[in-house]
Amino acid sequence: MIELAGLTKRYGRITAVDDLTLTVRPGHVTGFLGPNGAGKTTTMRLILGLDEPTSGTALVGGRRYREIVRPLRCVGSLLDSTAVHGGRTAYDHLLSLAVSNGIGRVRVTQVLELTGLSAVARHRVGGFSLGMKQRLGIAAALLGEPPVLMFDEPVNGLDTDGVRWIRLLLRQLAADGHTVLVSSHLMSEMALTADHLIIIGRGRLLADTPTETFITASTRADVLVRSPRAGELAALLTAGGATVCDEDDGGLAVTGLDAPAIADLAAQHGIPVHALVPRQPSLEQAYLDLSAASADYRAAAQPSESGASR
Amino acid sequence: MTEVELRPAPTRPPSLAARARDVLAFEWTKLRSLRSNSITLAAAAIVTIGASVVVGRALSAAHKPLPGGIPGLNGTFLAYAEYTVIPISVLAVLQFTSEYGTGLIRTTFAAVPQRWAVLAGKAAVVGAAALVIGEVLAFACFSIVQAMLSGGHGGLSLAQPGVTGAVLAGGFVLCACALTAVGMGAIIRSTPGAIVATLVAIYLLASLCLVLPSPWKDDIGRFTMAFAAYQLTAQHPQAGLLTPWAAMLVLIAWPAAALLAAGFTLSRRDA
Numbered sequence: 001m002i003e004l005a006g007l008t009k010r011y012g013r014i015t016a017v018d019d020l021t022l023t024v025r026p027g028h029v030t031g032f033l034g035p036n037g038a039g040k041t042t043t044m045r046l047i048l049g050l051d052e053p054t055s056g057t058a059l060v061g062g063r064r065y066r067e068i069v070r071p072l073r074c075v076g077s078l079l080d081s082t083a084v085h086g087g088r089t090a091y092d093h094l095l096s097l098a099v100s101n102g103i104g105r106v107r108v109t110q111v112l113e114l115t116g117l118s119a120v121a122r123h124r125v126g127g128f129s130l131g132m133k134q135r136l137g138i139a140a141a142l143l144g145e146p147p148v149l150m151f152d153e154p155v156n157g158l159d160t161d162g163v164r165w166i167r168l169l170l171r172q173l174a175a176d177g178h179t180v181l182v183s184s185h186l187m188s189e190m191a192l193t194a195d196h197l198i199i200i201g202r203g204r205l206l207a208d209t210p211t212e213t214f215i216t217a218s219t220r221a222d223v224l225v226r227s228p229r230a231g232e233l234a235a236l237l238t239a240g241g242a243t244v245c246d247e248d249d250g251g252l253a254v255t256g257l258d259a260p261a262i263a264d265l266a267a268q269h270g271i272p273v274h275a276l277v278p279r280q281p282s283l284e285q286a287y288l289d290l291s292a293a294s295a296d297y298r299a300a301a302q303p304s305e306s307g308a309s310r
Numbered sequence: 311m312t313e314v315e316l317r318p319a320p321t322r323p324p325s326l327a328a329r330a331r332d333v334l335a336f337e338w339t340k341l342r343s344l345r346s347n348s349i350t351l352a353a354a355a356i357v358t359i360g361a362s363v364v365v366g367r368a369l370s371a372a373h374k375p376l377p378g379g380i381p382g383l384n385g386t387f388l389a390y391a392e393y394t395v396i397p398i399s400v401l402a403v404l405q406f407t408s409e410y411g412t413g414l415i416r417t418t419f420a421a422v423p424q425r426w427a428v429l430a431g432k433a434a435v436v437g438a439a440a441l442v443i444g445e446v447l448a449f450a451c452f453s454i455v456q457a458m459l460s461g462g463h464g465g466l467s468l469a470q471p472g473v474t475g476a477v478l479a480g481g482f483v484l485c486a487c488a489l490t491a492v493g494m495g496a497i498i499r500s501t502p503g504a505i506v507a508t509l510v511a512i513y514l515l516a517s518l519c520l521v522l523p524s525p526w527k528d529d530i531g532r533f534t535m536a537f538a539a540y541q542l543t544a545q546h547p548q549a550g551l552l553t554p555w556a557a558m559l560v561l562i563a564w565p566a567a568a569l570l571a572a573g574f575t576l577s578r579r580d581a
Binding site (some may be wrong): 045048049050051052065066067068069070071072075079080082083084085086087088089091092095096097099100101102142292 | 324329330332333335336339340343344348374390408409412413414418419420421422423424519578580581
């Protein structure tokens with residue numbers, strides 16, 4: 001379990017993480033979403049005690065990370081998979097981490113097997129592809145069999161098989177009762193992997209909700225209507241209480257009335273309808289709506305990015 | 311809440327000794343697993359020994375003591391003072407700077423969040439390695455140079471008063487330089503910057519003091535690492551400088567100050 005209370009981090013005038021209060025629970029894959037520079041990585045660094053919060057606390061299993069002895073047995077993390085010394089072999093990299101936390105050599109071999117790196121265990125990491133380094137980082141996170149796992153953008157650089165492998169691994173870990181926090185800016189990936197979402201923008205908490213609820217609740221579903229007499233129909237629909245937006249290709253995006261009601265209304269007035277498509281909002285759309293709602297996010301986000309993503 | 315949190319098997323918290331062993335094993339594994347470290351060490355040893363042969367020939371060929379009046383025992387360390395001290399100090403600098411450069415430092419601090427412990431681990435491992443390397447090469451240089459001198463001017467032997475102590479001190483000098491370098495690396499974080507700062511501390515401060523007007527030259531100069539090392543490894547220490555024991559304290563104070571400053575910066579600064 002990861003508990004943040006009023007967690008805040010400022011770098012000079014820039015607030016990278018702004019009063020975050022939330023709990024990441026075991027048994028779920030919790031997706032940590034936000035655009036680049038939203039403060040995801042900074043939050044994870046604060047949890048790991050790498051950065052000192054300006055105010056507030058981050059607790060893992062009820063303790064501050066810096067107070068944990070042999071922390072790799074409590075929290076496994078992958079922040080930056082390229083942060084390895086290229087001159088060391090995969091085995092030696094993992095071995096050094098293992099001995100630092102009193103973990104046996106057998107476990108090093110196990111995680112190498114688990115991540116499919118056994119064949120290259122004695123190769124130097126400098127020659128690894130990004131995907132292989134990503135696997136190595138995951139191997140390091142799993143080394144201490146920790147109950148809490150934290151991955152920053154773990155699918156970056158992975159091929160399709162790798163992405164599927166990560167997805168299954170994360171789900172399996174959650175099913176086994178682990179606390180799994182995964183950051184990503186890829187909504188589609190999170191929609192498939194995470195069953196709970198934490199969304200932040202400019203360091204502030206925007207949503208903390210089950211994925212299902214978020215998609216259905218935060219965006220209005222709409223109906224795409226196509227008609228040769230679109231203008232006429234739009235006026236009727238508006239009069240009938242609907243909100244109508246013109247799509248670029250001449251279609252109408254209708255909210256406020258469902259598909260049968262639109263069809264009936266068109267039929268009453270003898271207006272032909274060529275298409276009538278109820279549309280489910282995607283996580284992507286829900287997210288965009290949310291960040292648009294959170295006050296001029298995009299325009300204001302630009303200057304903070306360099307500082308916040310340190 | 312119906313969710314069950316996995317907790318690590320209830321084991322007794324590891325003892326302080328076990329935690330110290332963890333950190334030492336961590337740093338030692340990292341040190342020995344880089345091929346570049348062994349290559350640098352081997353190259354430093356070969357060049358030091360080769361250069362000592364050259365020094366021995368030059369000294370034995372000279373009809374009078376070398377210009378600058380370098381006496382016999384100090385001549386022993388001419389090659390060592392540069393070809394061993396510089397590469398080993400650079401390796402020591404890299405202990406922190408290479409981790410900062412690659413980002414590995416964050417993995418290190420995630421594994422051992424107690425930053426003083428990481429510093430202590432690195433210092434212990436590097437200091438011990440430097441001490442062993444230093445003693446071996448100091449005695450090697452002594453044997454080579456004095457064996458070559460024994461033909462002409464009558465070389466020194468370890469049995470003579472003060473000689474063994476001076477050669478032992480030669481090994482300690484390397485340890486002091488390496489520990490200072492570890493501290494500099496942690497404070498400055500960038501490899502080039504930390505190497506420059508280390509070389510300034512080890513060599514250049516002493517050279518700078520040489521151009522100071524007379525009373526200051528010695529008053530300040532004797533507290534530099536290079537002069538302290540000179541006094542410590544001389545058979546007949548120069549008057550006006552420090553006694554060997556005081557010189558020893560100077561050579562302890564420099565790395566101690568560097569490591570203390572490093573500890574404070576490490577524990578305060580975001581990684």
